[in-house]
Amino acid sequence: MEQDKILLKILRDHRENNRNLIHLLEKIQDAYGYIPEDTVYWFSGKLDIPASKFYGIITFYPKFRLNPTGKNTITVCCGAACHIKGADKILEKIRETLSLKDEEDTTSNLLFTVQQATCIGACSIAPVVILNDQVHGNTDSDKVVKLLKGFEKEDEFIGYI
């Protein structure tokens, strides 16, 4: 019931303002944190657009997700500047600390999602890690682990490294 309300609101906005599919998917992701597959079929039916069109866009843009995100998102910038300053080692360390397996990007308790970003344009303070929209520059594996450990107590991010 609650879900229908959200979806109907998005549908109304979509029709009234003549929006495009990227915008529609952004709205769904804003509401749920990811794109639940049943919503794709729901909209596909209402708008008479094949689901494949939706999936075409979802899988093209890295920002769209088909799985739930964790409460906190930690993004490691993997652009060139961050790379040569050891971004891959930081990423590896984070995944190891959170015990993420091969393809997983979210911890099973839904506390963390780990993402990679292409250059975020803050190269002068590389390597950069972004935690829930807060940019941390000049990081290293130790600093990031310390940050993650702090979470275990607080559950949500509260301050700088």
Added chain:
Amino acid sequence: MTDPTIEIKVCLGTSGKASGGEDVLRAFKKFIQESGIEARVGSRCSYKTVGCRGFCSKDVLVDVIVNDQKTTYQSVKPIMVEKIVTDHILNGNPVPQWTATEDYDSFHDKQYKIVLGPCGEISPDSLDDYLKINGYKAARKAVTKMLPDDVISVVINSGLRGRGGSGFLTGKKWELCRKQPENPHYIICNVGEVNRALAEGNPHAIIEGLLIGGYAIGAEKGYLYIRERYHISVERLRTAIIQAKEKGFLGTNIFGSDFSFDIEFSFGTEAFICGEETALMESIEGKRAMPRPRPPFPAIKGLWGKPTVINNAETFSNIPMIVGKGAEWFSSIGTEKSKGTKVFTLTGKVKNNGLVEIPMGMSLRDIVYGIGGGIEGGKELKAVQVGGPSGGLIPMSMINMGLDYESLSKVGSIVGSGGMVVFDEEDCIVSVARFFLEFLQRESCGKCTPCRVGTKRMLELLTKITEGKGEETDLARLDRLSAIMSVSSLCGLGRTAPNPFITSFNHFKSEYLAHIRDRKCPAGVCKALITFSIIEELCKGCGLCKRKCPTKAITGEVKKPHILDADSCIKCGACYKACKFKAIKKV
């Protein structure tokens, strides 16, 4: 004696914020308020948050201006605030140990700042600040006193070329679009990652440039294409648009003329391909961002099939200055065919990281050693990657070359996005090329075969070499793939994707051969080709490496030489980094 006027400027760009700029500003306000100083200086003390001034490695940067006397402090932490206020503001003695050093001066002195000039000086959230530096005067002049064709000829005569991709003459692009009979016309500003500082430091210049462009090509609607993730940029541009609307600089009957213009955001997604102009338009239209074949060019058939001009934020930021100061002024800067300045993100193993703006034609040496202050830790420069991931590697031997569109294209590189990554002797060229290919392979949209398959195969071959399984025939294969991709790919991404390989192979052939023939990585980076061992004579048995080793591969008693077990070593290099006696050998 009259009371002094005091102004405190705190850098709050992305990097300033990341380094705790907001805390520093809060500390200043709090201390001045609580200590009762406010009563003495309060009414004459103003705070200003400014955008990035480029020298991000020394953030947080704070200017304390007493009676127009400016002192810049670097790496400011909240704990330092009390001393700065007491010594400097109250007693008139700046704190010498915290003021900006020579690096700060040499970093700025060699630059030529046109678009970055106001960044870090004016408050990006204040329209008044922008008006004080003659903001919107050029737009007023263009709209009220010039015909669109006159504006276009000024831009053509200035010699301004697109600061994003291929370096096409901006005025020519505008002229072609203006001539199209089909209506409406659209104008788009792409705010990419390098343009962030411009949006954060001086958003009104972008808006003004877009406005002038809109007038020139006959567009009534402009789009700002920007990633939603760039929160600070988006917010500041949004504020700027609202302020401009309030003053009547945007909307209907601008400056009392019959010209109307409005700006809308279009939020881009995290995809490298969206820097390609036709892919960007597909993305605005709500589709997969896949480039369109050209011709027709966007100036003829662009967004929604209508004539469209796309330029990036740096190009637009130049426009108000060109229209205001004239084409001759602008074309007096730079080289014969590349006019004006270019912003580069100087980063990597260079001492002074940051955003720099240089006149076209400045030598790479002046940038890396003059502005950048040389290589970190006194190491040797190996190469500089210019132009972003699909740019080319320029070796140390060519460091005296000047940077402009022509000379860069001659050495197989591009101006591109203006990325500039410095590599030192500890970086392996093969794995650097592999890294860029990995990025480009991931970002290839998959529409055309040469790029989709080519990047994948090139990545596989380069991976094979870094893993120590390379054969000499692989080099011929890479060469052939490069040749095919650079001529037959649909868009610039595919055509320039082989650049990192082509240029690195041209200049560092011996390093490739060492990986293949000798199964050695001369820089000691490729894990499969290096081994770590402990030099018995040098090991003091301090046990530090043992504690740092994540796989317990090091054993030994205190004060006796330790032993490293090669089988359980994962070659992470933690021991090598930790050892204070240089007792760990890497071959």
